[in-house]
Amino acid sequence: MKAIDDAQAERHKAKMTKRKAVQDAEVATKTVEKGLLIINTGPGKGKTTAAFGLALRMLGYGRRVGIVQFVKGAWHTGERAAFAAFGDKVVWHSMGEGFTWETQDLRRDVAAAEAAWAKARELMADPTIGLVVLDELNIALRYDYLDLDAVVAALKARRGGLHVVVTGRNAKPALVEAADLVTEMGATKHHFAAGVKAQQGIEF
């Protein structure tokens, strides 16, 4: 084992005792409990996977989770297969028609976004659900497939206690303004740039 002398151990203890007092005082100021509006945005990886990790955490407490995918369609993904282990605790709707450059059909994309948003509202109204993931909703808003004001108003008017996670690049400022927690995933380094392809279990 790494050698640590007594003086070093004592200094560490004194420093951590002070730090604990600071931490405890800070934790004591946080008393509010509320359903959060969470945004995972930015060009980096982890926006959708972090939302699914949160869904998993909720499932660990026996809470029900609703997921609406605004871009992905009915294709097979690892996450969907895995969530099947939780039976009706997970309500899953893949409402997208695929990437906009695949469909090449604006009317079809708008219709898909509107249908997905209708599902989202239904899940948000369901009192048995504790967390709703709106995967890639930011993309639908960015391309004006949905009315931003109406979406923000509905998210703000969500039931007390309901957590909602919105994912996708380029979150609109009005949505960021309405959110409780916004994380920007930054791509410091990306394996695609090194010629690595999308792999099973990593990208899908």
Added chain:
Amino acid sequence: MKAIDDAQAERHKAKMTKRKAVQDAEVATKTVEKGLLIINTGPGKGKTTAAFGLALRMLGYGRRVGIVQFVKGAWHTGERAAFAAFGDKVVWHSMGEGFTWETQDLRRDVAAAEAAWAKARELMADPTIGLVVLDELNIALRYDYLDLDAVVAALKARRGGLHVVVTGRNAKPALVEAADLVTEMGATKHHFAAGVKAQQGIEF
């Protein structure tokens, strides 16, 4: 439904046809398949939850996942309860003794980090495991609980095909250098600043 005139629909189609050509050409350049070294760092939320989302994705393909927690101890978390649904497909070791300001004991923290790293090496050597999550390893490295060079060398020498995710703030430059994919989670807005406390299903 939102009104879209024919000219707008045509312009969209032309633009997306071009974009598809660009996308297809780009995808064609990516041919490498490899086990990735992935780092989720930064001050924002989602480092650990994104790692767990990735674990879930791997589980969806029937792959086995190993998780070692370097800071969290045996306390109950939603994610741990949820992963129990996958039986022996998930190998879970919470090897931490808690936050450094809780233990206030440098020797105990170092011993815990060394024991966790021994488990990590064991899981990395297990050919039945496709993904290993080293949760908060960055913290153990930041405080010099483990030898950075030895850790980086072992991660670089991982089996071909094995994906490893390392989480925690302040990733060391040598680790970033060795990684294939590095995401910096930035805290654009955090609910703790608004007095909201850590909540079940969100923070733990």
